[in-house]
Amino acid sequence: MTLFVGQACAQTEADNTRISAEQFQEKVDETPGVVIDVRTQEEYNQGHLAMVDDHLDLLNGDFEASLDSLNKEKTYYLYCRTGNRSGQAVELMKENGFKNVYNIGGFQDLVNAGIESSK
Secondary structure (H helix, E strand, C coil), X not given: CHHHHHHHHHHHHHHHHXXXXXXXXXXXXXXCCEEEECCCHHHHHHCEECCXXXXXXXXXXXXXXXXXXXXCCCCEEXXXXXXXXXXXXXXXXXXXXXXXXXXXEEHHHHHHCCCCEEC
């Protein structure tokens, strides 16, 4: 029973930070923030959101190394290829005292929802 409750709490917490492309479009209009692509350089070079503010690769350590230089009071929107790495990055940010962080999912889903991309 305790294990189930723990999993339910973890799921609820994750749900609070994972938002859909449509929710992102609405939320970023209401609460502008910093959009960060956490994919590799190669993935980023193949295309990224036009509104991206920063590219900080989660896999090579760039993302974690940059945490101390980011303003914890700002709102952050993170994405990757599928939403997995951006979910990990959101958790890292939360562990480091960031409160307004959102996993907006995968690049292609965002583009398919009509969010502009560029190369």
